[in-house]
Structures are given as structure tokens and as C-alpha cells.
Amino acid sequence: MPQSSPSNSRFGDTRGLRSGVGGDVRPRPTQLLDYREFPLLYVDDEPDNLRVFELTFRREFSILTATSAEAGLRLLNGNPVAVVLSDQRMPEVTGVEFLSRVRDIDPKTIRILVTAYGDVDILGDAINDGSIFRYVPKPWEPEDMRLTVRRAIEMYALERERSALLDELTLLNRLSRTLHREMDLDRLVELLLNATHHELGFDGAALLFFDKPGDSLSWRGLAPSDDEVARGIAELRFTRDTAPNFLDRLLKGDAQALRVNDQSELEKPVRDWVTEVSADEILVVPLVGKNEVIGALAVDNRSGGRRLGADDRTLLDGLGMQAVIAIENARLVDDLRTSRAQVLRADRLGTLGTLAAGLAHEINNPLVSIHTFLSLAPEKRPDDDPSFWGEYHQLATSELERIRGLVATMSRLAHGGGETTGPEKSLVDLGDLAQEVVHLMQPEVTNAGITLLLDCPNETPKVLGVRDHLHQVMLNLLLNAIQATPEDGVVHMKVQPNPDRPQDSVIVLVEDSGRGIPEESLERIFDPFFTTKDPDQGTGLGLMISHQIVADHGGSIEVRSRVGEGSTFSVCLPVTGGRRSGDAAA
Secondary structure, three states, X not given: OOOOOOOOOOOEOOOOOOOOOOOOOEOOHHHOOOHHHOOEEEEOOOHHHHHHHXXXXXXXXXXXXXXXXXXXXXXXXHOOOOEEEEEOOOOOOOHHHHHHHHHHHOOOXXXXXXXXXXXXXXHHHHHHOOOOOEEEEOOOOHHHHHHHHHHHHHHHHHHHHXXXXXXXXXXXXXXXXXXXXXXXHHHHHHHHHHHHHHHOOOOEEEEXXXXXXXXXXXXXXXXXXXXXXXXXXXXXXXXOOOOXXXXXXXXXXXXXXXXXXXXXXXXHHHHHHXXXXXXXXXXXXXXXXXXXXXXXXXXXXXXXXXXXXXXXXXXXXXXXXXXXXXXXXXXXXXXXXXXXXXXXXXXXXXXXXXXXXXXXXXXXXXXXXXXXXXXXXXXXXXXXXXXXXXXXXXXXXXXXXXXXXXXXXXXXXXXXXXXOOXXXXXXXXXXXXXXXXXXXXXXXXXXXXXXXXXXXXXXXXXXXXXHHHHHHXXXXXXXXXXXXXXXXXXXXXXXXXXXXXXXXXXXXXXEEOOOOOOHHHHOOOOOOOOOOOOOOOOOOOHHHHHHHHHHHOOXXXXXXXXXXXXXXXXXXXXXXOOOXXXXXXX
């Protein structure tokens, strides 16, 4: 049985696009006239007919022949075939039946019936059900047969090109969605290179980024990344000094084909790249961003075989456009993350500074008393002024304890008030505590030129709480009132049973005749660092700390104010005390 094999030329690019049992033939548009790229199979039970066909067309087409349908199917299953011709009358099956089976194996194959019997019904049915593309009557004329086969190959090539373009478009869309979902730049680079190398089927792939001035181009990733080639080319550097032409063309947005045959014309690092990869050709496509060229995507054919053509350039251009969008988005996200980290760090530093300033402000008041005591101590003998050594020594000692308690409070607040350990609560006489605070504030009252009044009914019950903490609350409220009250004004402090529940809670009122608080500031008065005072008078921590302490005691703190008429702060504390944050609920 005479047969001929197809030529050794490549039957089109089958990269990533094979289908059917025998494979597919990927055409290249620039070579549509090279009909030998597309093999054809002729099946006829008469060997002489096959021989005549071969002798007539062997210089124009790659021809396979078979003398039976069974032999033809075996050849079809083992070889990529673009066109199948079959005689109609054969011993086992008819030509129409054979071509129907060919269609089932690979519907993309163009099928032609060659028959001497002009049976209109047979031909009509075969054409209508899609079994054949065209028929050629016997005896055929060489020119008619030549034109028929050429049209069949051209139809096959165009349909395969359309199908390949659709496949590539689908693949690019899928890759685009995958790339755009990835916001981490390192993972994005790995994803892009793996897709270029494995899914698009290029032998090698590389991603390079420009520095900001565009004076150098450095490697960002390689695929495959774990071989000698990758380690070799990773050492190469492209700079304005060593490869100016290569960089300039990329920065202008021009793609470049680096060929081994043109090595003498290439700049040294570019020539070293081509040599190290040992590829016939490296295709380098610029990545054109919104405002500038950010880098380049390169592929090569280091395994040999076909050259990189216009379809590869088109495919790489499409992938590059999507890659640029994804890369710029990932860079933006990375910049935002860095900026956010810097802002958070600045916020932490600012908060730390503010807390330090607030702590210094809160400690400064008791230090005045301690400093006064220590300054006067050398001149005061215990025998000459026993009241000084008794009263002021006790006051200084008390203030030292208050500083210790303040530091402990700030530490607790720094942990969100969530500590489970802390000072034990005891019964506290708020009236006695108020008198102590008023006595402590007398120098401030005198300097401010105001009147300070204190009302503490004897029947006021004691509350369960931490004495130093409640002392701090009263001191903060009283100091704020003194600072807010103009000269000759009045500050009135009251400690009394709650009128609504006299046996269950105690009210501490601090009223001033000062300038008042604007309505828009009332909702923020207890916010951390918010203050209506001058910068040298307050940090906005006193009321925040007071609010937290009162809340820890199970109480509440409220403020009423009107601009020009003064303010009233009201603290309500339960007699039985409240649970601290972190204490077990009753």
C-alpha cells in the first residue's frame, strides 16, 4: 500500500492549543500560502488513483494515503491532518460513512468526497448533515483538484486561526482576572511569570523593572527560576552606561527581538543575555504604565524550534497590558500599606508624647506641694514650727502617694482598663476628700482671685472606692473649674446624697461661673486629648481619666454648660461601689 509521510517541517504552532485525538494544526497567518504546513489524507481503495494523486501534488502538499477506511482512521489518529479526501465507493464502507467517522474524530478537519457517481441524494444528504465540505467528480482535473484542496486548506487555516485567537483571548481574560485579584507584588510577579512560562508555553520568561529615573533595568523575576540559566542571567545589569540603546528603545515603548544571529550588533549585557540563554531569539515587550514605562516582559525560545512571530508579539502585548494594570495596582496597595504603617507609627509616637505631657501635667500639681515642703524644711525646726512638720509633712507624703497612684492609673488606662489587679476599694468619705482637695487648691484659688465654696452635709453616706482615684477625679474637676473661672468669679463644690436615691448613691457637683463650653464641644469633652484650654494649660487627658475612673467605680459623670454662664460637672457614685474593669460580675 503506497503511503507518503509529511515533510519534517513544523505543522504550525501547537503550543497549548492541541485538541482531538490526533492533535491540531495551529496556522501562522504570515505562512498561509505554504500549503505544505497543512497535511492532507487521501483514502481510495484503488492504489493507482492514490499514486496519480501523489505524483501530481507531492511538490505542493504534504500527503498521506491509505487504501482503506480502517487504515485511513489509523493514520488520522496518529497525525495532525488538515484535509481528508475519500473515494465514495469502497469495499467496507462508503466515502460518506468514512467521512462521518472522520468528523466524529476531529470536526475541524475539512472533508472532501471524490466520486464518479453523481447521486444527487447521496451528495445532498452528505452536505446537509455536515459529513463533507465539498465533492470532486471523477475523473478529476488537476487544476480543479488543486484549487479545491487549496481552498480547503485556507478554510482550515482561517478557522483554526480564529479558534486560536478566541482561545488566546479567553486565556488572557482568565489570566487578567487572576492577576487583578492579586494585590501582593511578589506573588503577582510569580503568578505572571508562571502563566507566561507554563500556560502560554514560552520556553523562558523574565520580568524586569526600571528604576525611577529610568537609568537602569533590573531583574524582578525569572521562569524557570531554579536552573543554571536563571542564575547566570540574574548577574547581568542593564544601565545607561552599558546598554543605552536597549534602554532607550524600551523607554520609547518599542518592542525588541534579540536574535543570536545579530549578536555583533547587540550591546554587551544584551549580548551576554542572548548567549547565556542560548536562544535563537528573545522577544522583549515594554510594560507601558499610565505615566511611564515601568519595565519589560521578555520570552525566549531556548529549546529551539520555531521562531517567535507576530502572533507571539500580539499575545505578549495583550498580557503586558493586563500585567501593567495589576503591577501598578499592587504597587499602589504596597505604597498605601507603607504609608498607613508610617501614619500609625506617627500616631503612636504622637499619642506617646501626648500621654507623657499629660502625665507630667497631672504630676506637676502634687509636686508643687512637695517642692514647697522641701524648700522650707531647712528653715523650719520641728520645735519652732511643729504645725509645719505635721501638716505639710503629711500633705507631702499624701501627694507622693497620689503620684504613685496616678502612675498606676495611667498604666492601667494604657492597657485599656482591662487589668484584673489594682488597688483595693474601701469606704471613702467624699466630704473629707473634698475638704482635702479644696485645701490643696487654695494656692490656685488665691492666684486666680476667685471664691471657692464647699458644701458637705454630714448625713452624706460613704462610698466604696479607691480613695486616691476619687481624689484625682475631684482634683481634676476642681482645677478645670478654677482655670475656667475669671477673676472675682465663684466656684462651688458640693458633696451630697443623690436626691433621687439618697441611700444608694452620692453626688459630687462642681459648678463654676466661667465662660462655659460651646455646644459643639460638649459631646467631645470626655474624648482623649480633646481640650478647650490653651495649649500650656491642658492636654485633654484629665476629663478622660476622670471619666474612666468614675466608670470603673460603677458611676457616671455628666456636664451641663451654657456659653457665658458657666458649667456644672456632676459625678454620681454608688454607695456600694462598682466593679473594676476585669472584675468578675456579681
